[in-house]
Amino acid sequence: MSARETILKAITANKPTLVDLPAIDLAEVIQYNDLLQQYKTVLQSIGGGTVELQDLTSLKEELQTKKANGNFVVNRIPALGEVEESIAHLTATDLAAVETAYLEGTIAVAENGAIWLYESQMGNRLLPFICQHLVIVIEKKNIVPTMHHAYQQIESDKEGFGVFIAGPSKTADIEQSLVIGAHGARSLIVYII
């Protein structure tokens, strides 16, 4: 008998009688009066920063200045100018040199500061993790209260990969001292328009 059959047989023989799934009632779940304020407060508490913008003009200028100064920046937001497609084929060594990546987020979650990104928004799965600094733009109308609401709106299996990102990479493995910038991005700034 293969390992697969052995395991499945044992499970079938040993599993308890079928019990029902619970119904998850969103009326039981926390409400926030001001989603934007809640989002900003939580993100700051976990090491990220927020900036509210009327439009993307100033961000566009920042990006262009960085480029002009010779910084390796990657833009994945059409509204900020030309989108880099070539990064799909860059190696890890190439991408490790990215100073800042500009990405668009799908949904932001007020209860925990997380933002959902599809693979297509990253252009390369490694980009949001390996860049030194991460900038994400989200729309105010796409801030939802909790994770339950987020999963109602995203299709987590629509693409090969997707991620919730909440703040910059961090660790507290040395005597519980919080250090920002473990392996991944050293900073996360979220622009909210």
Next chain:
Amino acid sequence: MSTSKLSHADAAEQFIKDEPRTNWHDETLWFVRQKRDKAAHGLPEWEQLREWASQIKDHTLSNLDNYLLEFERNANTNGVTIHWATDGADHNRIIFDIIQKNNIQKIVKSKSMLTEECGLNEFLHAKGIETVDTDLGERIVQLRHEAPSHIVLPAIHLKKQDVSDTFHEHLHTEKGNNDPQYLTEAARQHLREKFIESELAITGVNFAIAETGGFVVCTNEGNADMGAHAAKIHIACMGFEKMIPKAEHLSVFLRLLARSATGQPITTYSSHFHKPREGQEMHIVIVDNGRSRQLGRADFRNSLKCIRCAACFNTCPVYRRSGGHSYHTAVAGPIGSILNPNIDMRANADLPFASTLCGSCSNVCPVKIDIHDQLWKWRQVLVSEGFVDTTKKVGLKGMAFVLARPGLYRFAGKAGRAMMRMFPWLLNNKLNPWYKQREMPAPPKESFRDWYIKNKQQ
């Protein structure tokens, strides 16, 4: 890995010899427990969430075979290869085969307690293959040839100086520089190199979704992603109890996991893997290693609901004062003391006794496992199966005898109180194991029962 072969009590005795360090360990973990409380109190629906999580897991376990088949079907459609391993040896062999077939030299691993459970590192090491653990805490203990002492905070038993000395030796950092920021930066540079050159990445799985055939991995550092997205092969290893029915159920578990573990509202990265990227190979190894047996034990199957948040560790008065290594198993703490006797009853018979049965673990558990009840039940199984040494057995038998006879209990209590008052040295000596590391309390003048009867009448 130098896993101690001492019993829990003996290993704990070693640990608490350094009293300031024991106190520091205790306080550090209590601090994490308090962060958990704050996060839990921030959600009015916390108890409801625990109830949902518990019920979703109960349902999943009651239909596990079908969910695993659904998961396999969907993962295959997504281009992922599924492997099945009945035990740790099987798991290691499957991974070794993939390594050999592809002639792999450079392997990075992101924290996976399952690979610890299966002894993967030692197994590969014996074959001449080195893996690099990439979670900072895991890397620290790996360089020190130690096992992790905690499932979420692997190096929680170490102080800054210990890390500084280790990094000075292996990464040539400045001697005596204990700044966590500086040390983390050194590890960042060292590990980024490993990620970039890695050919194969091994990760764990936090949740596997039957409906989509995908899996979720949660980290704060981003190490699982750095490894998996850079390497040309990604192997994810999971115990089969990681299954959940649908993607929407992730909301319940992701809300509970990090809050219970460290008090964060969510881990920094919650990565949803479904298909290998272009040109990449993705494998999932589904491991039993005794889990199907535990599923069949009605008293203990609840332990398979565990999502490995370690809240029960951080709150446990025994864990906090005895250190993770005293449990001599990959998963320590209260839940480890339930899971490990299932894997090896003889070797781990001491663990269910490493608890005060105070119930704090059950109170914090996000999936409502009746941890302290199960520990108590294990004690009975272990005694009746003859896996408990005679001193403990005689003590317990004597206690059961007395407890079953109220008259005798009252007499023994009276006699005991009188004895403690008149001959304190009878108890406060080395022959009484309970006196070790403890001050005996001053005996009360009367029993609670006598006090109650007197005061009730007033």
